[in-house]
Amino acid sequence: QVTLKESGPVLVKPTETLTLTCTVSGFSLSQPDTGVTWVRQPPGKALEWLAHIFSNDEKSYNTSLNSRLTISKDTPNSRVVLSMTNMDPVDTATYFCARISIHSYDFDYWGQGILITVSS
Amino acid sequence: EIVLTQSPGTLSLSPGERATLSCRASQSVSGNYLTWYQQKRGQAPRLLIHRASNRASGIPDRFSGSGSGTDFTLTISRLEPEDFAVYYCQQYGTSSYTFGQGTKLEIK
Numbered sequence: 036q037v038t039l040k041e042s043g044p045v046l047v048k049p050t051e052t053l054t055l056t057c058t059v060s061g062f063s064l065s066q067p068d069t070g071v072t073w074v075r076q077p078p079g080k081a082l083e084w085l086a087h088i089f090s091n092d093e094k095s096y097n098t099s100l101n102s103r104l105t106i107s108k109d110t111p112n113s114r115v116v117l118s119m120t121n122m123d124p125v126d127t128a129t130y131f132c133a134r135i136s137i138h139s140y141d142f143d144y145w146g147q148g149i150l151i152t153v154s155s
Numbered sequence: 156e157i158v159l160t161q162s163p164g165t166l167s168l169s170p171g172e173r174a175t176l177s178c179r180a181s182q183s184v185s186g187n188y189l190t191w192y193q194q195k196r197g198q199a200p201r202l203l204i205h206r207a208s209n210r211a212s213g214i215p216d217r218f219s220g221s222g223s224g225t226d227f228t229l230t231i232s233r234l235e236p237e238d239f240a241v242y243y244c245q246q247y248g249t250s251s252y253t254f255g256q257g258t259k260l261e262i263k
Contacts, residue, residue, distance in 0.1 A: 072252070074254075081243065081254055081255070081256045081257050082192075082194075082200065082243055082245075082254040082257075083254065084245075084251070084252040084253065084254060087252075093250075095250040095251055097251065098156065098251070131199055131200075133199075136205075139188065139190070139205035139206045139209070140186075140188045140190075140247035140252075141188075141190040141202055141205040141211075141245075141247075142190075142192075142200070142202060142245075143202050143205075143211065145199035145200060145201075146199065147199055148199055
């Protein structure tokens with residue numbers, strides 16, 4: 036059974052760095068046909084892709100946020116970490132992690148999401 | 156970056172009716188890597204259709220996808236009460252993804 040679960044601070048201050056962890060089970064981060072991605076959704080708004088990392092450690096970032104994002108993985112502990120620097124109130128959103136199926140480049144399993152609020 | 160435009164923004168229909176949702180890309184979607192998701196309030200998105208026309212595991216056959224290049228359609232043949240939700244299209248190309256802005260399917 037594939038599951039993903041996001042964890043991190045629910046409240047961050049402006050200018051701080053957000054660090055989110057996605058802990059996965061039911062598959063390995065070294066599995067050749069998979070990857071993990073992060074997607075966010077401001078309240079009442081659309082989904083926005085942030086970054087992904089594949090099993091071969093290939094990474095990609097949303098170009099509009101590129102300089103603020105870093106994604107990495109800890110394969111033995113089944114974790115993917117996303118860092119976002121210089122947080123702003125407009126970054127308030129629910130952050131989801133999801134598994135990527137390389138066969139179709141779709142997101143076939145999702146975590147429940149974590150609401151991150153940016154406020155002083 | 157490929158921009159996806161979904162229409163209509165809101166679709167008001169009754170159970171039993173047919174729903175047709177559109178997703179138009181600003182450039183051709185390579186490999187037909189066009190995916191549809193359903194999202195209900197307070198929940199994570201759910202994968203419906205991948206590679207434009209392939210139903211994901213466990214998705215009822217009233218959901219179908221079609222299209223290629225820049226024009227894609229999600230059709231729900233006969234709406235059930237549980238189908239009223241927000242639908243997003245998504246594309247993958249040149250190592251990045253974009254989502255459409257969503258279509259809200261509401262009960263008339």
